[in-house]
Amino acid sequence: MSGTLINANMVDAIALPRVVWLRPNLIGLAFPLMKLLPARFIIRKALESGELTPGGLIAETTSGTFGLALAMVARLGGHRLTLVSDPAIDAPLKRRLEDLGATVHIVEKAGASGGYQTARLQVLERVLEENPGSFCPRQYDNPNNPGSYAPCAELLAHATGGIDCLIGTVGSGGSVCGTSSYLRLLFPELQVIGVDAHRSVIFGQSDAGSGRLLRGLGNSLMPPNVDHTAFDLVHWVGAAEAFRATRELHQRHAIFCGPTSGAAFLVADWWARNNPDALGAVIFPDEGYRYQDTIYDDAWLEEKNARLDVLPDGPVEWDRPHDGDDPWAFYRWGRRSFDEVMGAEAGRLEPVA
Numbered sequence: 001m002s003g004t005l006i007n008a009n010m011v012d013a014i015a016l017p018r019v020v021w022l023r024p025n026l027i028g029l030a031f032p033l034m035k036l037l038p039a040r041f042i043i044r045k046a047l048e049s050g051e052l053t054p055g056g057l058i059a060e061t062t063s064g065t066f067g068l069a070l071a072m073v074a075r076l077g078g079h080r081l082t083l084v085s086d087p088a089i090d091a092p093l094k095r096r097l098e099d100l101g102a103t104v105h106i107v108e109k110a111g112a113s114g115g116y117q118t119a120r121l122q123v124l125e126r127v128l129e130e131n132p133g134s135f136c137p138r139q140y141d142n143p144n145n146p147g148s149y150a151p152c153a154e155l156l157a158h159a160t161g162g163i164d165c166l167i168g169t170v171g172s173g174g175s176v177c178g179t180s181s182y183l184r185l186l187f188p189e190l191q192v193i194g195v196d197a198h199r200s201v202i203f204g205q206s207d208a209g210s211g212r213l214l215r216g217l218g219n220s221l222m223p224p225n226v227d228h229t230a231f232d233l234v235h236w237v238g239a240a241e242a243f244r245a246t247r248e249l250h251q252r253h254a255i256f257c258g259p260t261s262g263a264a265f266l267v268a269d270w271w272a273r274n275n276p277d278a279l280g281a282v283i284f285p286d287e288g289y290r291y292q293d294t295i296y297d298d299a300w301l302e303e304k305n306a307r308l309d310v311l312p313d314g315p316v317e318w319d320r321p322h323d324g325d326d327p328w329a330f331y332r333w334g335r336r337s338f339d340e341v342m343g344a345e346a347g348r349l350e351p352v353a
């Protein structure tokens with residue numbers, strides 16, 4: 001029997017997305033766990049360079065899917081793993097990480113600015129100092145995070161022969177910036193739409209105010225891996241809209257994903273309706289199991305005041321990045337750097353009336 005259909009391990013078996021038609025002009029890339037791509041590539045590269053030695057300690061800060069992906073890769077590779085997280089981590093995920101052999105530190109207090117992220121980074125520094133020879137994957141600034149998306153771009157190019165627009169959420173910037181940089185080698189005209197959350201600093205909002213209910217996209221600190229010049233358009237999506245769209249993705253297409261997929265789907269479906277002659281692809285980063293007691297629970301949505309029964313028709317267009325929560329909005333970023341956009345705009349930042 002040939003072994004070509006048999007993967008070396010589970011990470012290799014599920015690292016790439018399933019490619020699904022959503023509309024005649026829209027394709028979904030449904031990942032079981034997108035972060036397996038950067039986790040696998042970063043660890044492979046660190047072993048090659050000697051930054052990580054066989055069996056060495058890996059330490060990282062994460063409250064989400066990157067931690068799970070690292071835990072799977074580390075366990076299969078025989079590495080020890082310490083993850084620094086915050087109280088937002090859900091108990092089943094924590095148990096799963098620990099079952100995979102990871103040590104999980106929970107930071108209990110947010111920093112004065114930058115929220116939990118600053119506090120988590122401080123604890124991470126301490127872990128790295130106390131463990132000489134340990135390796136930190138640094139998903140926010142390691143170029144091997146965006147660099148890991150070549151197989152995804154290749155899959156998409158093979159499956160379609162070329163697309164006109166890529167739509168995805170932006171957290172570290174790895175997936176959208178990485179995939180689009182490879183695709184643009186083949187299709188330089190490719191449009192890229194980034195989807196962010198309100199009160200994320202990535203595209204010029206401030207993170208002041210209460211915590212973001214929509215998690216997994218956006219950031220309280222600016223990730224160096226975000227290449228702002230990749231983006232033609234930026235959308236800011238509200239939690240309720242993203243949650244409704246997550247449920248629509250499930251109810252219309254039987255695609256069971258997390259809320260960042262919903263946020264991306266909201267924007268992608270709007271884009272597809274408005275560009276019937278172009279072909280788009282949208283990235284769905286994880287599955288819905290972690291969110292069954294939250295986004296998939298109407299009582300939780302009502303309790304959080306985040307239940308919508310119908311989706312808004314479309315976004316409003318902003319003439320500059322604003323602070324503020326509502327509404328779903330977009331801005332023509334125009335492949336400019338952050339300073340090019342915000343240098344002119346920063347002095348005029350003010351809450352939306």
Ligand SMILES: Cc1ncc(COP(=O)(O)O)c(C=O)c1O
Pocket residue numbers: 064065066169170171172173174175176216217258260261285286
């Ligand atoms: C569930 C989920 N969706 C989307 C993203 C954003 O992807 P990226 O970090 O590649 O920008 C993340 C990042 O952690 C995530 O965990």
